[in-house]
Amino acid sequence: MVKHTSGPLGSANQEIRAAIDAFVEGRRASRRLPSLLKRTDAMLAELETLNLLQVRRAPKSWQSELSALVIDLPFEYEPRIAQHPSPTAAIDVVFEIQHGLFRLMTGAEFEDELLEVASDDGVRSTEAASNLTELAGRLSAWTSQRR
Numbered sequence: 355m356v357k358h359t360s361g362p363l364g365s366a367n368q369e370i371r372a373a374i375d376a377f378v379e380g381r382r383a384s385r386r387l388p389s390l391l392k393r394t395d396a397m398l399a400e401l402e403t404l405n406l407l408q409v410r411r412a413p414k415s416w417q418s419e420l421s422a423l424v425i426d427l428p429f430e431y432e433p434r435i436a437q438h439p440s441p442t443a444a445i446d447v448v449f450e451i452q453h454g455l456f457r458l459m460t461g462a463e464f465e466d467e468l469l470e471v472a473s474d475d476g477v478r479s480t481e482a483a484s485n486l487t488e489l490a491g492r493l494s495a496w497t498s499q500r501r
Contacts, residue, residue: 387455390423394448397448400416405442411440412439412441416444420444427454427455428458456493460492460493460495
């Protein structure tokens with residue numbers, strides 16, 4: 355079999371290979387974001403349970419989970435959180451991460467400012483609630499389009 359590495363056939367082969375590589379990378383990325391979102395959902399479920407049980411501090415294992423998640427994120431993120439946060443403060447960090455994931459999934463351009471961090475006493479800003487409602491609506495629309 356003759357290998358064409360130059361001329362028109364060589365160029366066509368290179369273009370086809372580049373298109374296949376781009377397609378494979380796109381598929382990989384499209385599966386990666388939902389996987390990261392599932393991880394954040396699991397973290398939120400655990401933290402919400404701790405919050406409902408009125409546990410004062412998130413467990414130490416949560417910090418290592420958060421570190422592993424941040425390493426896997428497809429964007430730069432530096433969590434702004436205390437060493438031993440309350441479940442509420444930890445929830446807010448996970449919401450910030452989800453905000454970034456939703457932006458990538460939907461292609462939406464939200465304001466670049468991070469959501470206002472809730473204080474340890476559990477007070478959340480109405481702006482954060484509004485942003486989350488908007489994110490949920492956009493995610494719902496995005497999921498409907500994918501079906």
